[in-house]
Amino acid sequence: MRPLYFVVLLLLLVSLAGPTAGHAAQTSQRPLVVFVQPDQPFPVAAMSNARNDGLTQLQAIFERLGAQTLSIRLNSPLPAETDLVVLIRPQRPTPITYMVNLWYYMMHGGNLLLAIDPNGQANPDRATSALPQMLGQDYGLSLQNALVTESWFTSTTIRERETSMTRAYPGPIVHPIIAPLLAYELPVYTWGARTVSVEALGLTSRAVPLLQTRTAYAETELRVFDQNNLAPLELNLDRDQVGLLDIAAISEHTETGSRVAVLGDSEILLNGFGLTNVPGSPDPFYLGNRILAERLAAWLLELPEEEWPPLPTGVNWLAIDGQGNDWQAEWPAATDPFADTSLNGLDRDLGRVMAVRDSEYMYVLAETTERPPVDLGLHITFDTNRDGAGDLSIAAEPGAVLLDDGSGERVLLVPDARLAVSEVVELRLPLRFLPSGTAITGLCLSISAAEGSDPDCMDEPIRIGTVARRSPASLRGDNGATVMVYTSSAVLLRAGPGMIFDRLASFVNGEPLLATGRNEAGDWLLVENARYQGWIAAFLVRPGEELVMLPVVTP
């Protein structure tokens, strides 16, 4: 009995120890993400802080990706098993001991996510301190002492985080991290950013810019924050930076394999700013920020792309790219029954047609027997008043979608409509012209460049399906709330929409202004810049076509 007893005991021990050992192995395989813990010499955003300035949302992203997270001070060497260090919102220059510990880890192949604000209000590393210097030398990423400044910022608004909000856009290089942002034209929101100089090719690094501003300049005079010696916000071409300004980038060290992501604004990743949710919902409020954060995290953890998080739910992910591969098979479709037209001699016969609508847009897809020519035109007739007859039509070409309301008086350019022709024809139209119950009564394809070309039409009724989700286009952030305009001549700014109102200021030709509204007639615009707000005549600005998107403002 005794030997049997020992065998049973041994088996029991093995069975107990087995799962434990396996679990330990599993745990140790989870990537370790170390958030730098704030302390007195080096205050940073804290992983465990659930308030607006905290990083619990970012921590949750890493944990959803299978990582384990720890919060550790940088005053001692990092654990050898660390896969990624997260350093967000330092408020003081990195102490030399901390810098040594961080760089020792980096030069042994460690990865870093750094989000660092401009100097001025706080006092993080300046461009000449160790961290920016070494990022520049080893990774080709140089943090600048420059603050992204939009033309509508004022000395007051720039000092408040909430009112220094602006948008940055992906590009120009298509990297998997920003590919969805490019596909859906999604901006990333920032709240006071510093610029990052990106040297794409270096001796030891390959860097890729991720985000750029489009309308801002970079203010290098940091006394704009100095209450006691306040400097004005003004563009100095000999000193300030202009053009497309990079504010975020990634880089990979070619010798060590170490990866770095640098964001010139910490709020992009803070709970109460870029990673905030729709109130009462787990859905992200700033979709571009959430997608960027998730994909950056996956890239820094070196996960294979197929394991990267899917795009957030609750959004209709239809891209107007002419590919048609994101349309669902179950959505309603109609097919042209006739093999009838060769489109001006080309063998392109209209085939399947689909139409759906979401919260703000209608989408139409048209397939042809062969790949359609790129200069294809699409003409659709709508019945908006449900009387069975077409009363509104659109004529769409790549680059311009025109709307004809049937009155014979008005043909309107629809700036937020899109037509893309590649494998298929895809069209997006804003619902503001298409009330509930609108039906498609006719659809024709034609070669737009060919005079008198013979269109291929389908007169079958096309049912419009409904997708109960938000539109990615509606999340771009520039869907009509504001428009950048430039004066086309010397312009007077007035206190109201008319010549009878007082003059407030005069602008020279080419002055950038932010248009925030228009009068009902659309001939006067409410504009503002860093110093003034007032009205100018609409015909004196360019561009003009997007101004229809502005909300009507009663003076």
Add this chain to the structure above:
Amino acid sequence: MRHKLLVILGFIVVLTTLIAMTGAPVAATQTDDLLEGYAQLDNAQIYFSEDNGEASRFDRSARGLSRLGGLLQQLGADLYTLEWRRPIPADADLVVIAGPFDDLTSSQIVRLWMYLREGGRLLLLVDPPIARVRPLPAARGLFELTWNDLGIRGLDNMVATEGPLHTVTPPQEEPDEDAEGPTPTPPAEIETPTLLIDFTTTSLNASHPITADLQGEIGFFGARSLEVDSSISLSSSEAQALAFSPADYYGETRYDDYRNTGIAEYDETVDAVRGPQPLIAAAGEPASGMRVVLIGDRDFATNGGGLQTSPANSPSFLYPTNADLLLNSITWLLEADAVELSFPTPGPTSTPTVTPTAAPEEEEAD
């Protein structure tokens, strides 16, 4: 007559040739003999920093480091100049930073410390902060790291002692132009001691391999004192002071004021307390292999300082113990066999020797 002239001329030519043949080759032979069989530094990769105004191994002037560079090269070492914009090469056996005029940049400090943490070796010579020369402050930067991790650092002072009295006029306060009343009388001249900063010492640590077998004086030419914590601490470092000033010296923290006014007064509340001041220290961390030798005087190793020769440009060092100590430091840092050299005795026509400083140097005009 003409024949006699020709004979005399020929004699002069032969004599000149003989002198020429026995002059330069003698020095070369001495050097070769000196170094023969002592190629202990074969293939040692030694990197010199030159980005911050350090003494250069290419500089043959009194401020230069060409003699130390030459010695190391003839002992078989390969010498390079450090490129600070890149990590210090992993195969670097030793980094020499010989008297930076400016503080090292933060990124240089980070690169240096990363190298040391991997078992790197450093010979660091640092002058006192005087006037526009502001190398490595005691409380931050590189010395913050050496102090925390190794227990050694340089202090912000000048090792000095009082010399002969001299007469100076104390600085006068700027008169208030708006104030009315009698014109203030200029202050009377006073007698105050000069400060001596050049000195020699024989006070060496007999228990450390670098200094154990050294005999003779070593010369200093304006040094800062060091702080050495050889007590038991959390770090596993081992630090020792190797050389000390004579006992009547102290660390003057306001030497710039003395240069401007000629007045100095020992103040034990702010100055390094009078007594033997540590001037050279060695520290190591056995766990990582890191080793550092710190010398509080750049000129300890320069051509016109510790490695000055007599006659000039001969291998007859005026302070051969300086050269011995430098080479011992380097062999200890490299963990190579000790180099035992016997330098020729200095000739009778000595180049300037260490003498007490008679008066403070005049401040350079801007």
